[in-house]
Amino acid sequence: MFTTEFLDLPHLARAGGSVQLPGSKSISNRVLLLAALSAGTTTIHDLLDSDDTRVMLDALHALGCTVTPRQVTPGQPVQITGIDGALPNNARAQLFLGNAGTAMRPLTAALAILGGSFEMTGVPRMYERPIGDLVDALRQLGCQIDYLRDEGFPPLRIGQPDFRQLGSTGAAPIQVRGDVSSQFLTSLLMALPLLASTSPQAIAIDVVGELISKPYIHITLELLARFGIRVENHGWQRFVIPAGSRYQSPGSIHVEADASSASYFIALGAIAASAEGQNGIKIEGVGLDSIQGDIRFVEAARAMGAEITGGPNWLHVARGRWPLRAIDLDCNHIPDAAMTLAAMALYADGTTTLRNIASWRVKETDRIAAMAAEARKLGALVEEGAGFIRITPPAAPEDWRAASIHTYDDHRIAMCFSLAAFNPAGLPVRIQDPKCVAKTFPDYFEALFALVQPGAPAPVICIDGPTASGKGTVATLVAQRLGFALLDSGALYRIAGLAASRAGIALQADQADRIAALIATLHIVFAPDQRVLLNGEDISLAIRTEEAGMNASRVSAFPAVRQALLQWQRDFRRLPGLVADGRDMGTVIFPDAPLKVFLSASAECRAQRRFKQLIDKGLSANMHDLLADLQARDARDTQRSASPLQPAEDALHWDNNAERTVEQAVQQVLSWWQQRQPFAAEESAV
Numbered sequence: 001m002f003t004t005e006f007l008d009l010p011h012l013a014r015a016g017g018s019v020q021l022p023g024s025k026s027i028s029n030r031v032l033l034l035a036a037l038s039a040g041t042t043t044i045h046d047l048l049d050s051d052d053t054r055v056m057l058d059a060l061h062a063l064g065c066t067v068t069p070r071q072v073t074p075g076q077p078v079q080i081t082g083i084d085g086a087l088p089n090n091a092r093a094q095l096f097l098g099n100a101g102t103a104m105r106p107l108t109a110a111l112a113i114l115g116g117s118f119e120m121t122g123v124p125r126m127y128e129r130p131i132g133d134l135v136d137a138l139r140q141l142g143c144q145i146d147y148l149r150d151e152g153f154p155p156l157r158i159g160q161p162d163f164r165q166l167g168s169t170g171a172a173p174i175q176v177r178g179d180v181s182s183q184f185l186t187s188l189l190m191a192l193p194l195l196a197s198t199s200p201q202a203i204a205i206d207v208v209g210e211l212i213s214k215p216y217i218h219i220t221l222e223l224l225a226r227f228g229i230r231v232e233n234h235g236w237q238r239f240v241i242p243a244g245s246r247y248q249s250p251g252s253i254h255v256e257a258d259a260s261s262a263s264y265f266i267a268l269g270a271i272a273a274s275a276e277g278q279n280g281i282k283i284e285g286v287g288l289d290s291i292q293g294d295i296r297f298v299e300a301a302r303a304m305g306a307e308i309t310g311g312p313n314w315l316h317v318a319r320g321r322w323p324l325r326a327i328d329l330d331c332n333h334i335p336d337a338a339m340t341l342a343a344m345a346l347y348a349d350g351t352t353t354l355r356n357i358a359s360w361r362v363k364e365t366d367r368i369a370a371m372a373a374e375a376r377k378l379g380a381l382v383e384e385g386a387g388f389i390r391i392t393p394p395a396a397p398e399d400w401r402a403a404s405i406h407t408y409d410d411h412r413i414a415m416c417f418s419l420a421a422f423n424p425a426g427l428p429v430r431i432q433d434p435k436c437v438a439k440t441f442p443d444y445f446e447a448l449f450a451l452v453q454p455g456a457p458a459p460v461i462c463i464d465g466p467t468a469s470g471k472g473t474v475a476t477l478v479a480q481r482l483g484f485a486l487l488d489s490g491a492l493y494r495i496a497g498l499a500a501s502r503a504g505i506a507l508q509a510d511q512a513d514r515i516a517a518l519i520a521t522l523h524i525v526f527a528p529d530q531r532v533l534l535n536g537e538d539i540s541l542a543i544r545t546e547e548a549g550m551n552a553s554r555v556s557a558f559p560a561v562r563q564a565l566l567q568w569q570r571d572f573r574r575l576p577g578l579v580a581d582g583r584d585m586g587t588v589i590f591p592d593a594p595l596k597v598f599l600s601a602s603a604e605c606r607a608q609r610r611f612k613q614l615i616d617k618g619l620s621a622n623m624h625d626l627l628a629d630l631q632a633r634d635a636r637d638t639q640r641s642a643s644p645l646q647p648a649e650d651a652l653h654w655d656n657n658a659e660r661t662v663e664q665a666v667q668q669v670l671s672w673w674q675q676r677q678p679f680a681a682e683e684s685a686v
């Protein structure tokens with residue numbers, strides 16, 4: 001996951017390949033709660049690992065359910081042993097539910113019926129998301145719920161219910177509004193079987209007002225059936241839970257991939273020309289037979305021109321009509337995925353109107369306002385109303401603008417606007433706070449980058465300079481701040497020197513071809529945790545000694561060795577970008593890099609830094625020897641005939657002398673990078 005302040009997406013041109021989607025958030029959190037309320041142990045496969053499922057898992061653990069393992073690990077099922085419909089007497093807990101509506105609402109209903117002493121809290125945005133209609137419905141039954149701040153909104157305190165008023169004849173149908181959020185009805189449907197299990201009468205729920213988002217209720221009913229609860233659906237207006245209903249674990253259950261998440265890749269297939277040798281995008285984990293309502297996004301995407309085929313657990317999408325066809329659509333049936341249509345509208349041949357989307361205003365953010373504001377930044381004409389949005393794309397490529405997209409802590413805004421990187425103007429797009437995708441799809445950008453091809457080679461920032469000038473330190477931090485990959489090219493020469501020495505090859509010119517041949521056989525891994533593995537062995541420390549540095553300098557003078565490492569280095573270039581440090585990054589390896597920096601500092605200053613660095617690592621060092629070695633290395637690196645150390649003609653110089661801190665150097669490089677970006681300065685301060 002990208003945890004940077006922002007993520008710059010270069011202009012994207014093509015896409016192709018296949019993507020395995022994460023589990024559905026809606027199904028994951030429903031399954032977790034149903035498993036927790038059931039008798040027996042449920043093994044859950046393909047559970048989504050996200051912010052919202054994490055808060056649900058934490059809450060279930062706090063309520064006394066056995067959760068194994070406590071965290072979701074890809075490919076490993078989670079087992080939940082349920083409470084069999086009852087909590088211990090005087091159960092109490094404080095539950096932090098983040099911004100997860102799929103946890104706050106159903107848990108509130110279930111705990112209000114189970115009874116105990118609970119505080120339901122979350123992030124500030126959660127306290128702006130209404131829950132009053134659900135609380136009103138629960139109070140009709142005798143549940144004890146108090147608002148801790150504003151009437152109608154979390155946080156809440158839940159106490160012991162008093163169901164005496166229900167009597168032996170059961171209650172009148174419970175009334176719940178259906179026109180604000182379908183999560184209220186879902187919550188009641190999942191909680192009321194707890195009451196029905198001991199009730200002599202069936203329990204009925206009447207929906208007041210038009211029921212929005214019926215597809216989500218469909219998911220709820222399907223999953224309830226898997227857990228032994230068969231709810232009667234009377235025309236989506238009355239739902240009846242039979243007396244004696246009892247939750248029973250199905251033993252094992254698979255979570256479908258998220259159909260809403262599929263919408264971004266369906267849109268990608270519809271927007272992007274196919275990558276060479278590829279035919280569109282294959283989406284795995286969800287198919288045309290999905291129980292999720294958002295699968296009907298397929299129909300809307302087809303109406304806009306996408307060519308989509310599919311089977312039981314897969315979809316295939318290719319660009320069909322181009323430009324896309326503008327549509328006018330009632331989106332009540334696909335409230336979440338409809339946001340992706342707004343992104344597709346940027347590539348349509350006219351004005352697209354999305355109607356019946358008032359629920360967008362009470363989601364993670366006011367999504368109508370947010371989509372309108374950000375689409376306008378790109379140059380689109382946008383009109384918005386209480387329950388609609390109307391988008392006209394920029395008239396011509398030159399009307400597009402490079403935008404820094406504010407994401408409002410809303411995963412869907414971030415994912416939708418990533419698609420703007422396919423704009424016909426060749427502009428990059430900046431996504432602020434990219435980690436907001438963690439809510440449903442933590443690795444969304446990684447999945448996107450695996451499928452797309454940029455319009456031009458991915459950007460590279462080259463940082464060259466002599467030994468101990470600070471290149472590696474500065475390059476590492478710049479790469480971290482931008483979410484870019486890192487190439488420590490010196491490490492490759494160090495590995496070559498180490499491998500040759502270990503193989504008993506003399507590090508001299510007449511052995512260069514043997515060393516080059518050896519390099520071709522090496523299996524080198526730069527692990528995400530900074531370890532360097534050579535043929536499976538951790539050589540991170542072995543390549544950092546002064547001797548290894550000197551050996552690297554020796555082998556690096558041989559043209560055959562440099563040639564053997566050339567493509568290896570260029571293969572590091574990838575989306576969203578690369579920071580490369582070394583001696584010839586700007587001159588030889590990436591001569592087209594948009595930013596080249598050359599660091600320098602006096603030999604004495606560098607020797608001091610290296611001395612401190614070695615002492616800090618617990619290694620012995622001698623200033624006099626260090627300075628002599630460093631000067632010898634400088635001489636060899638600058639005087640060799642093959643790619644000698646020298647600044648590229650277009651490099652920017654930074655005197656990284658003893659008065660300058662690491663952070664100053666990092667800020668300078670970031671500021672030079674920022675100056676090369678087309679985003680308006682006030683929108684995107686680094």
Ligand SMILES: Nc1ncnc2c1ncn2[C@@H]1O[C@H](COP(=O)(O)OP(=O)(O)OP(=O)(O)O)[C@@H](O)[C@H]1O
Pocket residue numbers: 465466467468469470471472473474490549609610613656660661662663665
């Ligand atoms: N202003 C500065 N910029 C960068 N590094 C600094 C600075 N001041 C002190 N240092 C320290 O200097 C030491 C040497 O830096 P670093 O290892 O990044 O150099 P290098 O140029 O990559 O060396 P080599 O080419 O030998 O790998 C580090 O311990 C780093 O923390």
Ligand SMILES: Nc1ccn([C@H]2C[C@H](O)[C@@H](COP(=O)(O)O)O2)c(=O)n1
Pocket residue numbers: 467468489490491493494549552553556557581582583584585633637
């Ligand atoms: N692009 C590069 C990187 C490194 N070298 C050589 C010269 C250095 O003395 C040696 C070790 O590099 P370091 O890890 O200290 O950056 O490798 C080179 O020739 N070209």
